Amino acid sequence: xxxxxxxxxxxxxxxxxxxxxxxxxxxxxxxxxxxxxxxxxxxxxxxxxxxxxxxxxxxxxxxxxxxxxxxxxxxxxxxxxxxxxxxxxxxxxxxxxxxxxxxxxxxxxxxxxxxxxxxxxxxxxxxxxxxxxxxxxxxxxxxxxxxxxxxxxxxxxxxxxxxxxxxxxxxxxxxxxxxxxxxxxxxxxxxxxxxxxxxxxxxxxxxxxxxxxxxxxxxxxxxxxxxxxxxxxxxxxxxxxxxxxxxxxxxxxxxxxxxxxxxxxxxxxxxxxxxxxxxxxxxxxxxxxxxxxxxxxxxxxxxxxxxxxxxxxxxxxxxxxxxxxxxxxxxxxxxxxxxxxxxxxxxxxxxxxxxxxxxxxxxx
Numbered sequence: 001x002x003x004x005x006x007x008x009x010x011x012x013x014x015x016x017x018x019x020x021x022x023x024x025x026x027x028x029x030x031x032x033x034x035x036x037x038x039x040x041x042x043x044x045x046x047x048x049x050x051x052x053x054x055x056x057x058x059x060x061x062x063x064x065x066x067x068x069x070x071x072x073x074x075x076x077x078x079x080x081x082x083x084x085x086x087x088x089x090x091x092x093x094x095x096x097x098x099x100x101x102x103x104x105x106x107x108x109x110x111x112x113x114x115x116x117x118x119x120x121x122x123x124x125x126x127x128x129x130x131x132x133x134x135x136x137x138x139x140x141x142x143x144x145x146x147x148x149x150x151x152x153x154x155x156x157x158x159x160x161x162x163x164x165x166x167x168x169x170x171x172x173x174x175x176x177x178x179x180x181x182x183x184x185x186x187x188x189x190x191x192x193x194x195x196x197x198x199x200x201x202x203x204x205x206x207x208x209x210x211x212x213x214x215x216x217x218x219x220x221x222x223x224x225x226x227x228x229x230x231x232x233x234x235x236x237x238x239x240x241x242x243x244x245x246x247x248x249x250x251x252x253x254x255x256x257x258x259x260x261x262x263x264x265x266x267x268x269x270x271x272x273x274x275x276x277x278x279x280x281x282x283x284x285x286x287x288x289x290x291x292x293x294x295x296x297x298x299x300x301x302x303x304x305x306x307x308x309x310x311x312x313x314x315x316x317x318x319x320x321x322x323x324x325x326x327x328x329x330x331x332x333x334x335x336x337x338x339x340x341x342x343x344x345x346x347x348x349x350x351x352x353x354x355x356x357x358x359x360x361x362x363x364x
Contacts, residue, residue: 004034005363006081008072008095010065010088011039012047014257015201016282017113019047020173021087026052027356038075040068040091046259065090066127073098076106083107083363089116093135096142109145109363115153115301117160118277122204137161145362147171149280152301171358172305173280175289175350194225194332197268197292199261199283202233204276207297209242210321211274216246217325218332225251225332227272230264232257265290270313270331274324278302288312289347291340295327312338312346 005028009021021037028035029052042048042059051057058079060071068091076098084106086092092110099106116136123129140146140161146168148154154170157163196215200206208229215227229239229252236254243252258264265271271287273296280302284294288306294313296303297320307313314327314336330336 002034002082003032003364004036004082006036006038006079006084008038008084008086008088008091009040010091011041011043011045012051013041013043013045014047014259016173016280017087017111019176019282020111022047022050023174023176023352024085024356024359025055026050027352028360029054031356031360036079036081038072040065040088065094068094069098073102076102076104080104081106083109085109085111085359085363087111087113089113089119089136090132092143093139096139100142107144109147110140110143111147112149112153112157112279114279115156115277117156118300121276143167145169147359147362149173150302150305152304153279156301169358169362171355171362172350173282173285174352174355175285175347176352194222195268196225196227196328196332197230197264197271197287198227198273199230199264199271199286200273201231202229202235202239204235205278206233207274207276207299207319208235208239210297210319210324211272212239212242212246212248212252214274214321214324214328215252215272216248217322218328219248219251221329222332223251225328227252228255228264228268229253230255230258230261261286262290265292268292270295270328272328273297273299273303275299276319280305284313285347285350288343289350291344293331293338293343295324295331297324306350308346310336312343 012018025035025037036056038058040060040062060068062068086095095108120128120132148168148170154168157168158165219225243249265287271292271294273281277300284306287294297318298304298315299318307315309315316324316327
């Protein structure tokens with residue numbers, strides 16, 4: 001068996017899955033594996049600049065999965081990879097179909113990046129609205145292995161897509177933080193003991209209207225608290241309007257997308273997550289790695305794999321806005337205190353070395 005691994009992904013733009021893809025590529029190179037990265041959209045981004053130069057990149061030069069059929073088929077025939085790790089569910093389905101049509105022996109491992117039963121709750125196109133779930137349900141069974149990032153994701157795959165349990169391996173995402181000294185910070189720095197943080201896309205999946213409503217309830221009782229939203233997305237204007245309507249414009253700050261976020265974690269009293277669903281929320285692991293506790297809805301899936309209630313954060317019943325506001329207040333008012341070093345200790349099981357070794361064991 002050779003030491004070559006081929007990784008297929010859509011892009012290396014900002015996002016949790018993209019960071020994990022980048023990390024795997026670079027760490028496998030450090031372990032002397034021959035790494036090829038097949039990437040649909042190779043547009044330059046902050047992450048592409050961090051890719052190890054020893055990784056051999058094969059760009060498909062396509063902006064949509066539907067246009068990747070021919071270039072991906074050509075690569076499969078020309079390169080004949082022994083093992084293919086896929087970071088994008090639609091690309092994985094395409095690879096599985098091409099493997100069958102081209103009579104290839106490539107072993108395909110699919111890294112599921114979300115709770116798939118929920119992933120198309122907010123469809124972007126006709127494919128996602130009418131065909132995605134059924135197609136995935138029929139074809140995902142033909143993968144050789146599926147990597148779920150959380151226990152909830154594994155159960156979702158078994159329950160909703162009838163995937164046998166012995167085909168699914170749970171491997172959490174690694175804890176990684178790109179260093180930052182706060183340069184480029186938009187928000188005017190002030191000494192703050194009660195600054196709370198959200199990091200992520202401003203889109204419907206993240207449940208940010210619930211976050212702002214919960215913050216409003218807490219702010220009414222403690223007007224000294226502030227909330228920073230680091231990220232951008234389709235809901236930004238709507239959320240800014242809600243903040244203005246609730247008279248929170250001075251205390252809810254939209255920072256926009258940032259590449260260096262460790263500084264934000266270090267400043268925050270807690271990192272907040274009110275998602276409707278997740279796969280494995282990297283932001284929670286990043287936060288506890290920086291020593292900052294987290295407050296999260298117990299959404300499907302992932303937070304209950306990360307949060308040790310009362311030790312590194314607080315786990316709140318899903319969609320319970322009032323309880324979430326009470327959790328914010330309990331941290332702001334020091335009713336719940338967290339030891340920074342104890343919080344950091346809980347992130348050790350997500351160390352890069354540990355996670356890469358698990359991937360190594362499953363792939364080779």
